[in-house]
Amino acid sequence: xxxxxxxxxxxxxESAERLVDAVARAYLEPHLAVVEAYSPFPxxxxxxxxxxxxxxxxxxxxxxxxxxxxxxxxxxxYSAVFDYxxxxxxxxxxxxxAFLPPAIEMTVLGAALAGVIAMLIGNGLPRLHHPLFxxxxxxxxxxxxxxLLLRPQRGDFDAHRARSFLxxxxxxxxxxxxx
Amino acid sequence: xxxxxxxxxxxxxxxxxxxxxxxxxxxxxxxxxxQRPAGRIWPAAFTLAVLLALLLIGGIGWLLVRGVGxxxxxxxxxxxxxxxxxVWWIAIGMGGTFISAALYLVRKDWRSSxxxxxxxxxxxxxxxxxxxxxxxxxxxxxFYWLFPYPNIMSAWPQWRSSLEWDxxxxxxxxxxSILYWYxxxxxxxxxxxxxxxxxxxxxxxxxLALGWRGEARHWQRYETLSLLLAGLAVPLVFxxxxxxxxxxxxxxxxxxxxxxxxxxxxxxxxxxxxxxxLALGIPMRRWLGLEAYITExxxxxxxxxxxxxxxxxxxxxxxxxxxxxYSMDRYEVAVTLNRMFGAYAWVFWGTILFNVVLIQLLWSxxxxxxxxxxxxxxxxxxxxxxxxxxxxxxxxxxxxxxxxSWGMFYPTFWDLAFLAGSVGVFFVLFLLFxxxxxxxxxxxxxKLVHKGARAAVGAVExxx
Numbered sequence: 001x002x003x004x005x006x007x008x009x010x011x012x013x014e015s016a017e018r019l020v021d022a023v024a025r026a027y028l029e030p031h032l033a034v035v036e037a038y039s040p041f042p043x044x045x046x047x048x049x050x051x052x053x054x055x056x057x058x059x060x061x062x063x064x065x066x067x068x069x070x071x072x073x074x075x076x077x078y079s080a081v082f083d084y085x086x087x088x089x090x091x092x093x094x095x096x097x098a099f100l101p102p103a104i105e106m107t108v109l110g111a112a113l114a115g116v117i118a119m120l121i122g123n124g125l126p127r128l129h130h131p132l133f134x135x136x137x138x139x140x141x142x143x144x145x146x147x148l149l150l151r152p153q154r155g156d157f158d159a160h161r162a163r164s165f166l167x168x169x170x171x172x173x174x175x176x177x178x179x
Numbered sequence: 180x181x182x183x184x185x186x187x188x189x190x191x192x193x194x195x196x197x198x199x200x201x202x203x204x205x206x207x208x209x210x211x212x213x214q215r216p217a218g219r220i221w222p223a224a225f226t227l228a229v230l231l232a233l234l235l236i237g238g239i240g241w242l243l244v245r246g247v248g249x250x251x252x253x254x255x256x257x258x259x260x261x262x263x264x265x266v267w268w269i270a271i272g273m274g275g276t277f278i279s280a281a282l283y284l285v286r287k288d289w290r291s292s293x294x295x296x297x298x299x300x301x302x303x304x305x306x307x308x309x310x311x312x313x314x315x316x317x318x319x320x321x322f323y324w325l326f327p328y329p330n331i332m333s334a335w336p337q338w339r340s341s342l343e344w345d346x347x348x349x350x351x352x353x354x355x356s357i358l359y360w361y362x363x364x365x366x367x368x369x370x371x372x373x374x375x376x377x378x379x380x381x382x383x384x385x386x387l388a389l390g391w392r393g394e395a396r397h398w399q400r401y402e403t404l405s406l407l408l409a410g411l412a413v414p415l416v417f418x419x420x421x422x423x424x425x426x427x428x429x430x431x432x433x434x435x436x437x438x439x440x441x442x443x444x445x446x447x448x449x450x451x452x453x454x455x456x457l458a459l460g461i462p463m464r465r466w467l468g469l470e471a472y473i474t475e476x477x478x479x480x481x482x483x484x485x486x487x488x489x490x491x492x493x494x495x496x497x498x499x500x501x502x503x504x505y506s507m508d509r510y511e512v513a514v515t516l517n518r519m520f521g522a523y524a525w526v527f528w529g530t531i532l533f534n535v536v537l538i539q540l541l542w543s544x545x546x547x548x549x550x551x552x553x554x555x556x557x558x559x560x561x562x563x564x565x566x567x568x569x570x571x572x573x574x575x576x577x578x579x580x581x582x583x584s585w586g587m588f589y590p591t592f593w594d595l596a597f598l599a600g601s602v603g604v605f606f607v608l609f610l611l612f613x614x615x616x617x618x619x620x621x622x623x624x625x626k627l628v629h630k631g632a633r634a635a636v637g638a639v640e641x642x643x
Contacts, residue, residue: 055399118404
């Protein structure tokens with residue numbers, strides 16, 4: 001009984017504790033809907049209470065570090081040994097200790113770049129418009145209010161049941177989010 | 180709010196006033212950017228900074244026409260003001276990253292209100308520092324030859340050169356510090372987007388916020404990234420300034436060719452960086468009315484950190500002089516004596532005055548409680564650290580092994596203009612930052628508000 005154009009139902013709370021409590025209770029309702037929680041600052045344990053999704057930021061940082069470091073070292077080695085060997089005072093072409101400083105710097109750069117990109121891709125950003133921005137009350141999600149969003153999983157979304165559940169949580173307000 | 184000196188020293192004064200809520204915090208900080216309370220100081224300071232920046236731009240134009248000879252450079256002193264300015268600026272940047280990242284890793288809550296402007300200071304200082312080595316190349320328009328890229332000359336950079344390492348170090352440091360700063364800004368830009376009254380302003384901040392909504396799993400990735408970036412930034416600070424030091428250590432000149440240089444330079448970098456954080460923070464806190472967020476305890480802690488790292492710098496001075504005499508190398512001894520009693524002795528004793536003698540005042544809690552005194556000591560440290568770089572560069576070069584190659588360095592008008600102009604460019608950027616970007620990280624401070632509220636609830640629930 002999904003209303004056409006309904007993206008989800010948004011409940012507004014005045015404190016982080018109320019939101020954590022609401023998320024915990026939403027999970028007790030079997031297959032209610034996709035639950036999302038919005039807060040102006042990171043709340044410890046909230047993401048873990050929601051259905052865990054892969055956090056691939058650490059893996060991306062590791063891969064970026066390896067790519068930056070090994071890539072730079074390989075470039076140095078190729079250029080100094082094969083493509084442009086210069087014999088200066090009989091120093092070995094593959095002077096690995098001297099190749100380390102640029103490789104170390106590029107390790108850090110590769111790790112940082114990969115981490116930022118992984119955070120953005122994982123979060124689906126940049127996405128300048130989102131149905132939530134159509135809800136006037138949501139402006140305070142970046143200030144002092146905490147929101148719980150219930151969203152249809154695959155079209156089978158009982159908006160009435162979802163709304164009556166949200167009402168049991170005694171939120172400040174419930175808004176419909178339109179696509 | 181008037182906390183006693185003992186309370187500040189014990190670290191028991193709260194970092195936030197008791198009545199602070201999420202709403203009051205957001206309103207106060209975002210008003211600084213969105214409403215921009217009028218004042219006479221900002222326009223006056225900005226005008227002065229722009230004039231100085233124009234002087235630098237004029238100087239760069241003249242340098243492109245005439246070459247680096249417009250500076251007082253010659254053989255033997257081919258590394259005068261330009262390299263001193265470069266080392267000074269990049270060092271100032273290090274302190275900002277260290278405060279933000281290292282104190283984050285050791286979970287010191289009091290960094291929260293300092294991190295934003297310290298990171299901004301880093302980005303601007305590193306940007307300004309990069310101007311000098313590029314201009315000093317002589318043909319600055321070929322600076323990209325330092326970058327390894329396939330080219331029709333079939334040439335590659337010389338990987339064994341510390342100058343090449345330095346190029347990679349600055350490049351990595353600049354990009355990483357911009358990323359670190361920007362990632363921290365994303366949630367705050369979202370707040371400004373949501374609070375902006377005019378739609379044009381909301382659009383600009385909305386674009387910068389990349390559509391941030393603050394979903395719990397978004398925050399989780401964001402927090403992981405912040406932690407990892409902080410963990411990467413701390414070793415980066417140490418490695419980058421070590422590379423700067425290797426520019427000197429790899430040279431064979433007495434006074435430069437020393438393994439003490441990398442740690443010595445890192446200590447000096449943190450010292451001048453903390454001094455700049457204090458020198459910017461004390462007036463900014465007063466003019467923008469940030470006393471509620473940057474408290475007496477913050478300033479006292481910063482002053483203590485500056486003193487601590489200053490003592491490491493002082494130890495390095497002693498170790499350097501001791502090593503020179505202990506080595507019994509006649510050139511090392513001669514350079515050390517020249518530094519202390521030669522033509523540039525006033526630079527050496529000026530360094531000692533600012534970096535060794537004056538900072539000892541910070542042992543006194545009463546001195547640390549006086550903002551004017553701490554501000555003046557910080558300015559002294561900034562001057563002292565500049566003099567130290569000038570001393571290291573010029574006194575090693577002006578008299579090396581052969582008396583036939585001795586010569587003096589005298590700065591020209593353009594040397595002074597480039598130094599003053601770089602200060603101008605830095606302040607143009609910093610003053611724009613103060614107006615356009617939240618100067619205190621709201622998302623970080625909200626964690627403190629949350630913690631404070633929970634502690635208050637806990638105190639009520641469990642009576643002693």
